[in-house]
Amino acid sequence: xxxxxxxxxxxxxxxxxxxxxxxxxxxxxPEGEIVVLAGPSGCGxxxxxxxxxxxxxxxxxxxxxxxxxxxxxxxxSSTMTDLAQRVGFLFQNPENQIFMFTVERDIAFGLxxxxxxxxxxxxxxxxxxxxxxxxxxxxxxxxxxxxxxKQRVALAGVLAMRPRLxxxxxxxxxxxxxxxxxxxxxxxxxRLDLGMTxxxxxxxxxxxxxxxxxxxxxxxxxxxxxxxPREVLFGGEAEAYGVSVPAVTKVQKLLAxxxxxxxxxxLSAQELxxxxxxxxx
Amino acid sequence: xxxLSGGFIFRRGTSVYHRxxxxxxxxxxxxxxxTTLLVRSLYELAMVIAFMVAVAxxxxxxxxxARTMALTFIFSTVIFVLNxxxxxxxETSALYAVRFVAIVVSTxxxxxxxxxxxxxxxxxTFRLPRDVVFAFVTAVRFIPVMMLDTLxxxxxxxxxxxxxxxxxxIRRVRNMIPVLIPLVVNSVVRSGELAEAxxxxxxxxxxxPTSLVExxxxxxxxxxxFAAVAIFVLTAYSFYFVLPTTVL
Ligand SMILES: Nc1ncnc2c1ncn2[C@@H]1O[C@H](COP(=O)(O)OP(=O)(O)OP(=O)(O)O)[C@@H](O)[C@H]1O
Ligand SMILES: [Mg+2]
Numbered sequence: 046x047x048x049x050x051x052x053x054x055x056x057x058x059x060x061x062x063x064x065x066x067x068x069x070x071x072x073x074x075p076e077g078e079i080v081v082l083a084g085p086s087g088c089g090x091x092x093x094x095x096x097x098x099x100x101x102x103x104x105x106x107x108x109x110x111x112x113x114x115x116x117x118x119x120x121x122s123s124t125m126t127d128l129a130q131r132v133g134f135l136f137q138n139p140e141n142q143i144f145m146f147t148v149e150r151d152i153a154f155g156l157x158x159x160x161x162x163x164x165x166x167x168x169x170x171x172x173x174x175x176x177x178x179x180x181x182x183x184x185x186x187x188x189x190x191x192x193x194x195k196q197r198v199a200l201a202g203v204l205a206m207r208p209r210l211x212x213x214x215x216x217x218x219x220x221x222x223x224x225x226x227x228x229x230x231x232x233x234x235x236r237l238d239l240g241m242t243x244x245x246x247x248x249x250x251x252x253x254x255x256x257x258x259x260x261x262x263x264x265x266x267x268x269x270x271x272x273x274p275r276e277v278l279f280g281g282e283a284e285a286y287g288v289s290v291p292a293v294t295k296v297q298k299l300l301a302x303x304x305x306x307x308x309x310x311x312l313s314a315q316e317l318x319x320x321x322x323x324x325x326x
Numbered sequence: 327x328x329x330l331s332g333g334f335i336f337r338r339g340t341s342v343y344h345r346x347x348x349x350x351x352x353x354x355x356x357x358x359x360x361t362t363l364l365v366r367s368l369y370e371l372a373m374v375i376a377f378m379v380a381v382a383x384x385x386x387x388x389x390x391x392a393r394t395m396a397l398t399f400i401f402s403t404v405i406f407v408l409n410x411x412x413x414x415x416x417e418t419s420a421l422y423a424v425r426f427v428a429i430v431v432s433t434x435x436x437x438x439x440x441x442x443x444x445x446x447x448x449x450x451t452f453r454l455p456r457d458v459v460f461a462f463v464t465a466v467r468f469i470p471v472m473m474l475d476t477l478x479x480x481x482x483x484x485x486x487x488x489x490x491x492x493x494x495x496i497r498r499v500r501n502m503i504p505v506l507i508p509l510v511v512n513s514v515v516r517s518g519e520l521a522e523a524x525x526x527x528x529x530x531x532x533x534x535p536t537s538l539v540e541x542x543x544x545x546x547x548x549x550x551x552f553a554a555v556a557i558f559v560l561t562a563y564s565f566y567f568v569l570p571t572t573v574l
Contacts, residue, residue, distance in 0.1 A: 095522075104525050129528035140471060141516055142523035144464055146442040153538035155527035166538050188470040202527065 047117075049210050049242045050074040050097060054111035056266075057092060057101055066092040068266035069111070074259075076209070079236055079243045081253050081274070084263035085287040090246045091137075093263070094212045096120065097244065099128035115210060129155065133203035133211040137218060139195035140187075142202070148190070149174070149183040152201045159206075173201040177231060193224035200231070211235075213245045217252065226252060251291040254278070254312050262286050274312060293317050336441050343385035347547040348444035349451060350554070354381070355436035357558040362428040364565055368417060371424050374561075378431050385439050391431055398430045442466045447541045456535065464520065472513070479508045 145151040217225035262270035402423040409419035
């Protein structure tokens with residue numbers, strides 16, 4: 046499949062900084078993949094996302110080199126308006142991306158800005174609310190929503206623009222485990238039903254490893270590891286970069302060292318349970 | 327602060343008054359406001375206030391308006407005393423004091439029955455620039471968020487030993503600094519994040535953004551607007567030409 050995102054040798058330095066936040070970064074993401082980006086705090090993950098949706102270089106000036114292409118078109122020479130329709134950006138704090146007084150008007154915000162005719166806005170807002178199951182919240186005010194609901198509203202606002210690529214910056218960091226799992230479920234469904242591509246910065250790998258096609262680890266602005274979650278997590282280097290290996294994987298390693306299960310590369314509780322059962326048999 | 331929030335913050339309502347076109351509600355409040363300025367006697371002022379109370383009753387916000395009135399009482403007492411010292415005239419001073427209450431009530435009637443969404447609509451019909459309207463929208467949108475922020479910071483600083491309720495007034499104001507600084511930092515961070523989110527959702531893409539909702543004045547709105555103007559004209563006329571003038 047064609048690459049929806051291509052990052053070629055991207056480097057970026059913020060104007061008031063001495064160090065580059067992203068250094069000679071390469072990444073190609075085929076359409077329909079879910080790619081997870083992990084790495085220690087301050088390693089440049091959010092900076093990279095900004096470069097994908099055009100906030101860098103359109104809103105942040107600075108030293109920029111290399112190229113980022115979304116759907117074949119260079120981000121540098123596209124307008125923010127154009128990019129806003131092709132790349133959806135869900136920011137870490139949902140509170141600060143809800144502008145209007147009611148949920149439905151907020152979801153409509155991007156479309157209103159684009160001058161989309163009213164009937165079309167109506168149908169796209171309803172569609173986005175339907176996708177996220179928040180139809181009954183339509184007339185609520187932001188302060189009447191839980192964190193998980195705010196997150197869905199913010200995502201609905203992004204989806205109403207019908208982007209092909211959605212980037213999520215630590216989407217579960219403010220959510221409780223159950224709500225976080227629900228959000229991950231939504232991502233899975235959107236990929237399956239609509240073929241959307243996702244680039245997700247996430248620390249809670251246990252939730253996403255089963256879903257992700259690829260795991261990329263960053264450190265000090267550079268890409269240090271890339272592969273399937275299995276390859277990266279069992280490569281032995283991931284922990285050195287502060288990537289938390291799922292508990293299942295650790296338990297399995299302990300059991301394997303005691304000879305209780307075979308030394309397989311397991312990522313989920315189901316896989317581990319199956320391994321233990323077959324070892325007993 | 328509290329009296330302001332009680333008397334001016336919108337809460338959802340289902341009365342016929344709430345459902346009026348926001349521009350009509352603005353018209354009614356403005357006319358009531360102007361009428362209180364035309365008043366020349368306590369007797370006339372009493373009539374105006376009675377009318378406002380009737381409007382409040384229709385809007386089913388009598389209790390909140392009553393509370394607003396009670397809370398403005400402190401301010402009007404100050405106005406009364408100051409006027410009495412300057413003019414030495416009991417009725418004039420009383421007129422000024424009560425007029426202040428009437429002005430607050432006429433204004434608060436608009437704000438407590440008009441949702442922020444409708445306020446935005448009113449601003450748009452005045453053809454204010456998009457940026458101005460949007461700045462207003464976000465300011466109002468973030469009032470509850472900032473209030474919560476403030477409470478959280480206060481709690482956090484108190485648990486670290488900050489004593490907000492102790493000492494004289496200067497001391498208390500100084501004690502607010504550890505609350506204000508994180509609050510300002512938060513707001514700066516917040517505006518940065520808001521700006522990024524706006525850009526990412528095509529803010530400013532076209533000169534004339536469209537809107538999901540459409541406000542249209544119904545014939546009922548027009549009738550009410552016409553009646554309001556008629557009542558205003560009749561009242562003003564009777565103040566000057568029918569009712570006896572006492573003071574001023
Ligand atoms: N607006 C900015 N101006 C200047 N420097 C910045 C700005 N934003 C980030 N930086 C710097 O760039 C580097 C990378 O930051 P970035 O926010 O991309 O990291 P991150 O991986 O997203 O971290 P975190 O996990 O904490 O969110 C850091 O050294 C940071 O201090
Ligand atoms: Mg970040």
